[in-house]
Amino acid sequence: MAGSFFIATLGCPKNEVDSEKLGGLLRSAGYLETSEPGHADLLVVNTCAFIEPAREESIDVILELGALRREGSRLAVTGCLAERSGRELAEALPEVDVVAGFGVDFLGEVAATPRAGGSSSQLGVPSSPVRLLGRGEVPSFDLLELPRPAASAPWAYVKVAEGCDRRCGFCAIPSFRGRQRSRTMASILSEVESLNVSEVILVAQDLASFGRDRSGDRPRPDAADRRDGPSAVGGISSLVKAVSERAERVRLLYLYPSSLTDDLIETIAGTGVPYFDLSLQHVSGRLLRKMRRWGSGGRFLERIEHIRSVAPGAALRSSFILGYPGETEEDQDALLDFLSEAQLDWVGFFTFSREAGTYAASLDCQVEPELALERLRECSELQEQITARRRRQLVGTSVSVLVDRTGVGRSFREAPEIDGIVRVPTQLEPGTFAKVLVTGAAGPDLVARPVSLTPADLNDVGAGAS
Numbered sequence: 001m002a003g004s005f006f007i008a009t010l011g012c013p014k015n016e017v018d019s020e021k022l023g024g025l026l027r028s029a030g031y032l033e034t035s036e037p038g039h040a041d042l043l044v045v046n047t048c049a050f051i052e053p054a055r056e057e058s059i060d061v062i063l064e065l066g067a068l069r070r071e072g073s074r075l076a077v078t079g080c081l082a083e084r085s086g087r088e089l090a091e092a093l094p095e096v097d098v099v100a101g102f103g104v105d106f107l108g109e110v111a112a113t114p115r116a117g118g119s120s121s122q123l124g125v126p127s128s129p130v131r132l133l134g135r136g137e138v139p140s141f142d143l144l145e146l147p148r149p150a151a152s153a154p155w156a157y158v159k160v161a162e163g164c165d166r167r168c169g170f171c172a173i174p175s176f177r178g179r180q181r182s183r184t185m186a187s188i189l190s191e192v193e194s195l196n197v198s199e200v201i202l203v204a205q206d207l208a209s210f211g212r213d214r215s216g217d218r219p220r221p222d223a224a225d226r227r228d229g230p231s232a233v234g235g236i237s238s239l240v241k242a243v244s245e246r247a248e249r250v251r252l253l254y255l256y257p258s259s260l261t262d263d264l265i266e267t268i269a270g271t272g273v274p275y276f277d278l279s280l281q282h283v284s285g286r287l288l289r290k291m292r293r294w295g296s297g298g299r300f301l302e303r304i305e306h307i308r309s310v311a312p313g314a315a316l317r318s319s320f321i322l323g324y325p326g327e328t329e330e331d332q333d334a335l336l337d338f339l340s341e342a343q344l345d346w347v348g349f350f351t352f353s354r355e356a357g358t359y360a361a362s363l364d365c366q367v368e369p370e371l372a373l374e375r376l377r378e379c380s381e382l383q384e385q386i387t388a389r390r391r392r393q394l395v396g397t398s399v400s401v402l403v404d405r406t407g408v409g410r411s412f413r414e415a416p417e418i419d420g421i422v423r424v425p426t427q428l429e430p431g432t433f434a435k436v437l438v439t440g441a442a443g444p445d446l447v448a449r450p451v452s453l454t455p456a457d458l459n460d461v462g463a464g465a466s
């Protein structure tokens with residue numbers, strides 16, 4: 001047996017998929033997974049480099065595991081931070097054995113690195129641990145195409161593409177993840193079939209542009225995409241239809257608004273999971289142009305209205321950045337007005353992070369961080385009320401939930417890990433679907449009981465319901 005491994009994953013669902021694939025590879029190499037980092041022979045930190053707090057958290061975890069690791073174990077760092085700042089990391093953190101950017105077979109590197117046998121700080125860093133991919137180069141160690149281990153929940157993320165062809169002003173991702181590289185439909189469907197889960201959540205940096213790199217129709221950064229007719233064969237709509245034939249639910253995360261064509265809206269609504277996660281970022285047209293993005297509050301409202309005309313009960317999620325350079329009080333007022341009018345179900349707010357090498361980092365009129373935070377609080381307070389109200393409106397309705405684990409279910413309205421949940425009786429079997437009656441709401445969460453059961457049958461739900 002090769003030993004035991006422990007993986008710490010930071011960041012987004014796309015990283016979680018990479019970690020699962022790494023875990024599968026390690027298992028097939030004879031490693032056993034342990035939940036105790038102090039017992040592991042190999043510790044892997046799959047880092048995030050999206051914004052400064054994510055980088056800090058990644059480094060904290062590396063240091064934490066460096067302190068916890070047992071003598072003779074090996075510590076590898078991979079993921080976005082390794083790709084973006086690999087050389088600096090390798091120099092600054094001598095306790096790390098291997099810093100591996102994308103496409104580096106770091107397992108081979110780790111295996112080839114002799115253990116120093118002394119304290120962790122004596123372990124050596126390989127002489128050239130970081131290899132950056134050239135433009136358009138496909139990694140030899142391609143996580144995207146690695147087989148996936150069995151899912152541990154009734155749902156799973158499936159990453160359908162890597163990289164991004166857009167150039168949003170605030171985002172450094174294209175600079176280190178490269179241009180979009182879509183997987184083939186066959187490879188994705190084979191992964192979906194092998195996962196054998198009830199809910200598949202498709203993820204990519206720019207999900208709605210899936211397949212466009214293969215067809216040569218790459219999106220223009222801040223322009224409206226073509227809206228005439230159904231998406232090409234092999235595009236996102238075809239993928240959604242094909243996945244929906246293999247799993248009860250298919251959910252899409254992160255849709256660039258101009259790529260949300262009428263055809264895609266109808267396709268999503270037709271799967272029975274009318275959940276629309278629109279990456280809007282702001283509503284001020286002037287600010288969006290500074291972000292090098294498409295749209296305006298008015299256009300977004302039109303799209304939302306269209307979604308609701310096709311799927312009246314649709315759930316809508318979005319995210320917004322507060323404090324982008326040049327943001328004014330008028331922009332903030334416009335965003336608050338938009339939130340009131342759009343009545344979105346779920347919203348994430350983030351303050352602008354000045355990322356080295358991005359277009360936005362060089363812009364004048366940077367907004368004071370305190371002001372950005374104040375604007376974020378203002379938006380969050382408003383949205384919390386909207387979300388709570390929308391959740392209360394569901395009381396008395398019946399919904400179909402997928403039971404994720406004992407006592408926790410989700411209807412189509414809740415994506416795992418980011419939205420609220422539906423609290424269900426513990427009698428409901430994880431992995432099954434159940435029709436439940438919503439009996440209460442508590443902030444973002446709902447409380448429900450099976451339609452066939454009476455309240456007297458239950459003794460384990462209802463706490464916290466209002």
Ligand code: SF4
Nearest residue numbers: 164166168171173205
């Ligand atoms: S769409 Fe924009 S924000 Fe999203 S990954 Fe691409 S460049 Fe970054």
